[in-house]
Amino acid sequence: MLKKLxxxxxxxxxxxxxxxxxxxxDSIKEAKTIKIAVPQDFPPFGSVSKDMSVQGYDxxxxxxxxxxxxxxxxxxxxxxxxxxxxxxxxxxxLIISSLGKNPEREKAIDxxxxxxxxxxxxxxxKDVSVSNAAELSGKxxxxxxxxxxxxxxxxxxxxxxxxxxxxxxNTTISAYISGQVKLIATGNVIVSDIATKHPxxxxxxKFAIKNSPCFIGMKKDQAELKQxxxxxxxELKENGELNKTSLKWLKADLPKDL
Numbered sequence: 001m002l003k004k005l006x007x008x009x010x011x012x013x014x015x016x017x018x019x020x021x022x023x024x025x026d027s028i029k030e031a032k033t034i035k036i037a038v039p040q041d042f043p044p045f046g047s048v049s050k051d052m053s054v055q056g057y058d059x060x061x062x063x064x065x066x067x068x069x070x071x072x073x074x075x076x077x078x079x080x081x082x083x084x085x086x087x088x089x090x091x092x093x094l095i096i097s098s099l100g101k102n103p104e105r106e107k108a109i110d111x112x113x114x115x116x117x118x119x120x121x122x123x124x125x126k127d128v129s130v131s132n133a134a135e136l137s138g139k140x141x142x143x144x145x146x147x148x149x150x151x152x153x154x155x156x157x158x159x160x161x162x163x164x165x166x167x168x169x170n171t172t173i174s175a176y177i178s179g180q181v182k183l184i185a186t187g188n189v190i191v192s193d194i195a196t197k198h199p200x201x202x203x204x205x206k207f208a209i210k211n212s213p214c215f216i217g218m219k220k221d222q223a224e225l226k227q228x229x230x231x232x233x234x235e236l237k238e239n240g241e242l243n244k245t246s247l248k249w250l251k252a253d254l255p256k257d258l
Contacts, residue, residue, distance in 0.1 A: 025224040028093055033072045036062040037092040040077040044192050044249040045098040045116070045214075057116055057249040058096045061216075064241070065094070068232050084108060087217055094229075095217035105217075112216035112229045115242065117255050120149045120210040123191050123203035124176075124183035130206040136161045142181035144172045149185040152209045177201050185209065188250060195251035202251060213258060 028034050038058050039046035046056040054075055066073035076092050083099070086092045087109060098118060101111045122130060122141065130136060133156035143150045145165040157163065164181055166172040169190060176184045177198055184203065195202035216229055236242040237254070246254045 024093070024219070024222050025228055028071060028225075029069060031071070033074055034066055034069060034094070035074045035076055035092045036065070037076050037078040037083045037086050037095045037097055038062055039079075039097045041079075042098060044189065044196075046077075057245055058098060058214075060245050060249070061115055062094075062096050064236060065096075065229070065232060069228075084217065087219060093218070093225075097217075098214050099217050100212045101215050108220075109217045110220050110222065110226060112218070112226060113233050114213040114215060114258050115233050115236075116214035117188060117246070117250070117258055118212050118214050119208045119255075120152060120185065120187050121208040122153075122183060122185050122206040124206055125201075126204055128182050128206075130183065132207055133157055133209075136183070139183060140164060140181055141183040141185055142166060142172050142175045143185040144169050149187065149209065153185045156209060176203065188252065192250040192252065205252060205255075208255075 038054060039056070040048055040054050042056075044056050045058045046054055049055045054077065059075065062073055062075060076086065078086055078092075078095070078097055080097075083095050083097050084105070087095050095109075096115075098116070099105075099111075100118065105111075122136070124130065124141075128139070130139070136157055137160040140162040141153070142164045143153055143166070145167055147169075150165065153163065164175070166175055169186070172184055172186065173190070173194060175181050177194070183206070188205070191203055191205070216233075218225055218229070233242070236245075237258075243254045246252060
């Protein structure tokens with residue numbers, strides 16, 4: 001009798017678990033609400049606007065999903081530290097929060113295809129022709145001392161490149177805006193901020209030095225939900241809506257290899 005009860009309990013637990021995962025997309029539709037974790041302090045992906053609403057690239061992506069599903073969108077502001085725990089404990093259905101993918105995170109959650117670019121690169125004025133590290137030879141490039149981009153740039157260049165190191169991001173940006181340097185190594189998010197504040201001096205991307213694109217996070221083993229998200233991302237890329245979002249928030253076209 002005890003063995004039968006244990007067996008029944010085990011089978012029931014397995015079936016309940018399978019139903020919980022397999023039915024998540026249906027559950028969202030039935031609830032007519034999707035809860036999505038988004039950033040609120042990381043512009044241009046997510047920040048609080050003057051009317052106290054949250055706005056940004058990730059918020060637009062969340063809206064695309066809710067609209068496609070024809071459900072109400074519930075935005076849940078998160079930090080880098082709590083976004084994955086919120087997903088794992090069921091407080092949110094998805095994470096759209098400039099989330100990068102790495103082997104450690106892949107053990108805990110699943111990821112969609114890429115939906116947004118996030119990279120460190122070399123940027124500069126249109127009159128400077130550079131498409132790779134070798135072409136930096138004989139040129140001057142500005143970078144913030146000790147930053148990740150400084151470390152990555154140092155791996156790629158030799159003494160033929162004049163690397164001018166500045167003490168903080170603001171000084172590096174000022175050096176570019178003032179014409180002290182025509183090339184800088186920085187992040188695409190920093191460049192979008194320059195383009196917003198100084199549209200006439202907006203630097204263009206020359207090449208990437210470290211790529212870490214953004215993915216949408218979801219619980220493990222949600223095949224239907226994952227397929228839906230990936231299909232929508234493909235659709236948004238093909239119809240140009242995602243490129244419009246990139247131009248709106250990042251002030252640049254989506255990279256061709258995204």
